[in-house]
Amino acid sequence: LGMSGCRPGEFEAHSINGPAPPQVCKGLGHNTCDGGNFPLNPFGVDFKLEGFKWTEDLCKKDSDGDGLTNGEELGDPCCVWEFESLPLPNFATHDVSHPGVAASVSATKRTTSCSGARKPGPATTKPHDGFFNPGEEGKTVDMMINGFKVPSRHRTTYVTFAVDFDAPECIDNTCYMVGIEAIVDKRFLLHHYEVHACTKRWPEDKRGEKVGYMTHGGDLADCDIHVGTWAPGTDPMFEAPGVAGIPFGGDVGYTFRGFSLQMHYDNPGGVTGEVDRSGIRVHYVTAPRQHGLGWIEAAYLRKLPNRIAAIPPKQERYHITLVCTVTGLVEPASISAIWFHGHQLGREFQTELYRRGQRSVLWKETSWRFGDQFIYPLEAANLKLYNGDVFVSSCVYNSTERDKTTNINVATTDEMCLSRLQYYPHAGKGAQCDGNVFHGPLEKDEDLRGVYTRHAPKDYVAESLLGFKSQAPEDEAWSWDTATLRRLGRRGGRRAARGAARAGAERARALRDAARASAGAGGGRRGQGQVEASRVKAGRR
Structure with a gap:
């Protein structure tokens, strides 16, 4: 062209x-x-x-x-x-x-x-400028790791760090976390990182330091509340709508005393001598917001045995799909955003919702790339979620350049399949989604919509998997504005242009960093045997 x-x-x-x-x-x-x-x-x-x-x-x-x-x-x-x-x-x-x-x-x-x-x-209650609503007393705190020498011997390294958080005004008073930005130092060496809030204070000698690898330091600080993920393009890593936030302190029963940062470093070139000092910038308010905010994993396939799912080599379009039923909501919830995650082979992502036998695409990304993992806002569509609704989330991979099977695991050259939805109100243990996995090849031009009806194993229980047990009111089978959602989808093309430009600039910056570092260092249809169902918990992390 x-x-x-x-x-x-x-x-x-x-x-x-x-x-x-x-x-x-x-x-x-x-x-x-x-x-x-x-x-x-x-x-x-x-x-x-x-x-x-x-x-x-x-x-x-x-x-x-x-x-x-x-x-x-x-x-x-x-x-x-x-x-x-x-x-x-x-x-x-x-x-x-x-x-x-x-x-x-x-x-x-x-x-x-x-x-x-x-x-x-406005299509969203999210503050127009920044993270705070007009009149709110907003506070911002930066927390950094002290410095970590990135290993050069292995390509993939997971390390968990502790950072201290001191908000005395949020002990007796309930505060709300409303945003987290990633402060990324060695961008060309960071694959992604996860942030969890801790309800106990880190020992003084651990603050800013490494406390574990794939773990977050065990019981040292009780870091079990997931609050954000950074990956290229996910900036900010968490942003709350104006009516909600993550509550802590006061009536909640606990306050945040620190955070754990689980970093995934990717060093394919074996660059030596690089010290990373990344961190996070947390935004919170001291005045109450209307709702608590949480996440539900419509797909969380991070570690799977090959007998459950893996990606064969030389496949142009190979899907892994999770079907799960929503439970744990204390009341109907509003979906405010969705985010997909995979690794090098990911090309397409989609989450559908089934309710009373009807199907609708919540969001679909047909040109996904690792370098631009945008969080898609959905608040304008007035999406309502009920217990008993069913998610069908599909990740599609291209393995034509691979000669071996690709596992679903944590290494850079492995793959993952994540679909995470932000919702409110959130209370208690929050919403979960348990279900089954199936997988197999797709035809080159096959539509990803309705993949369940064409490819799911015959022994799936249709009543539960098609959302016939949804608790949505009989006269409100679909409670969102599909016209608005369709228009949002059209806007997605324009957003993608901006995202692609941002990703291009990000890649260029990473290449410049890598060059400097190197210089400083010296220089189809269901196939036979390819579809297998297994019970998998997708739930909340």
Whole structure:
């Protein structure tokens, strides 16, 4: 395609209950539909100049010189839409055209004056600027590890560190954690890291130091509350909607005294002498928020025996799917975000929801890449979750360049399959999802939607797996705004353009760091025997 850009209809974007409209494309500012490559097309150049933000100037510009402004091509002719606002009413019917391809021209003409055009309301309760709501007393604390010399002998190294957290105002008073940012030092050596909150204080000689490897120091500080994960593109690693947060202190019964950081270092080049001083920046408020916030794992396949699931070599599309039933909710919950995770072979991710025999795609990522693991906000769609609902989460891998079986395990060259949903209100032990795994090859052009109905083993119990035991009210089988969710999916293409550009910059920065470090160091259908069901607990970590 050269500089022409990804043409509308050439790449399926996120969709719900049906195929994506033909005008949807991803990699909007790039020269292919997948994004992440250079040079940029004319719209991509202008988007970059505006700081990868949809601004009024960008909206009014005609990047490709076809006589239509970028806003007229993308459905915002009056330039009133803002990032994370509700979709404009005309988004569903506007004939979208490509703002970076002159031959692509919208058939929708502006027929009314823009005088009096209103900006849409927010699509999320998340604070518009930063982590705090207007009037909240927000506090921010940085916590760093003291310094760890990254091993060069092995490619994969897991190490857990302790960091101290002192918030005396949150002992008798209930505070709410509302955000965590990763402070990443040796970005080119960090694969990801997990953060858990601790309810006991770390011994003074452990603070900032290594306390374990795959563990978090045993019972030293009781670090069992998962609060965030960083991976490339996941920035911030946790961000609460404005009505919720993670409560601690006061009536909760415990307060946070520290955190454990489980770091996964990846050193494929055996770089020596590198000392990492990464950490976290925690944001919290001292005033109450309406709801507690938690996560449910719709898929958490991190360590599996090969007899349960593994990825054979030379497979262009091989899926591993977890089917699980939701339990543990104290009341119907609102889903506010979703995040997928895999390793080097991951290409597609999807989570469907079954309720009373009906199926809907919650979110689908058809061009996933490890370097841009974006957290997708879903609060605008008013997604409600009930006990008895069923998740079907699929991870699709491409192993054509592998000569051996790839395991589901923790090493960089292994694979994982994670689908994590953020929800509120959260109380007690929180929601869990227990279920079964099946896997096998997919045809090259096979639709991932409905994978359960085509590939699940015959001995699965249809009543429970299709959500017939859902506690959703009879007259409210589907309680979310599917039209809004569909529009959010269309916006996903535009978000992906910004994410791909961010990932490209991140990769370039990592390569520069690696170069400096090296210089400093000296220089289809269900196949026979390929589908197996097994009982797996996905639950909350």
